[in-house]
Amino acid sequence: MISNAERVLEGLRRSIISGTLSPGARLNESTLSKEYGVSRVPVREAIRALETEGLVESKLYSGCRVSELPAEDAEELFAIREVLERSTARKAARRRVALDSVTEADISADSASVRWESWTAQREAIDGILREGDEALAEDRLELLPQLNISFHNAIAELSGSLSLVALLRTISSSIERLYVADVHQRARSSWPEHHLIIRAIDEGDAELAGTSMAKHIRRSKRSYLRGSSSAGA
Amino acid sequence: MISNAERVLEGLRRSIISGTLSPGARLNESTLSKEYGVSRVPVREAIRALETEGLVESKLYSGCRVSELPAEDAEELFAIREVLERSTARKAARRRVALDSVTEADISADSASVRWESWTAQREAIDGILREGDEALAEDRLELLPQLNISFHNAIAELSGSLSLVALLRTISSSIERLYVADVHQRARSSWPEHHLIIRAIDEGDAELAGTSMAKHIRRSKRSYLRGSSSAGA
């Protein structure tokens, strides 16, 4: 169960990332309330979250606008994301090892078993994402991949168990996804299979391999984006 | 002029960073409303923002708790911050150069002059921060420096003109500041003067020097924290 505020948040985030809401577009609270069939309160909460993510700017008594595309920041954003996601992958792998030893030691301990439950649930969720992505790829339904891609990387971050890293990834992903939403479809075909390498390294508890696999993955993504935008002139 | 929501947000953020609100502490909306003398709506907005920053966790119909300290993530967070702030410093210096050439070319252009106004205003704000910090240092009022430190780094990010980088810095600063709020006082004495080097490089438009100065600054900060926490056992 999720709240109306979250529903509105996710809807608006997708609209901004996909470009349905262009940079500079104004967000009218009353209009959005009617569109989503909710009152203004959850709309305002969603806008506050978007503001913290850097997707919109708001001025007191003057409403709220979609922020400009961070086109000039592509290099920097990818560099930061590489460091960040190397960390999440490494931590996820390390946590896998740690849970293993704990479980062997004392299964009875309450907190330990709870952690294990949480791990397996999140781990299974990733399998679901990978399966969906594989199917989408096989059936050539590439339009499904961008969202699945975000879900995968976010799931790895959650697997790391670090709320701070999850928050950072959400913020930076929002910005980066806006940049290459256009050519992400074609890129997805070649990049999606790399996800399997990353999750395998995590399963094996190989923190270094998990980290370097993720970093390579991000660097390829960056090169693909920079190549596409330069040829497209954007 | 700032809204009540922002006032509450800043207040709660400071309380969490300073440890007045300990990890696991529950945030009761009604109580906070009375404390800050506002209604529940702005309180809820502030909580949403804190959630996006990763400082609190909230569950539907079950309220909201201060998140755990990201002690294990110190290494990762500093690594990310180093890359991030190297970027903000470099971009700030580059923007300085760009504005210079624009101003020489055509002062009359409206957008250009507006940008210049914005730059000088932000730039002067930094001088104010530096002056306050210098005074606090001279008068040995070290308790003022943590907040000034955050303000300085945030101001540099705003000088870079990139909303995405500002958002990222805010998120990561919140996490990092929580970690070494304790020994930040003694560290501030040695680290504060380094700020002058960074802003000088930006003024001279030397992007590389600005970037490396900032990166060094962050690395020193990291070493100081890691040394302090290991000796203190926290």
Add this chain to the structure above:
DNA sequence: ATCCAAAATATCGTATACATTCTTAGATGT
């Protein structure tokens, strides 16, 4: 015709009131 000023409007910020859900204390039965 252009520019300035003041009123009207639209939009945001806030407060109050209601609905839904979780939590907890107490009762009850075994």
Add this chain to the structure above:
DNA sequence: ACATCTAAGAATGTATACGATATTTTGGAT
């Protein structure tokens, strides 16, 4: 005594109503 179930209370989620501010429009003066 312990566990379980139930019901009252508290807290969150949401909707509506009101007040404050910015923006726009309109009228008049230069």
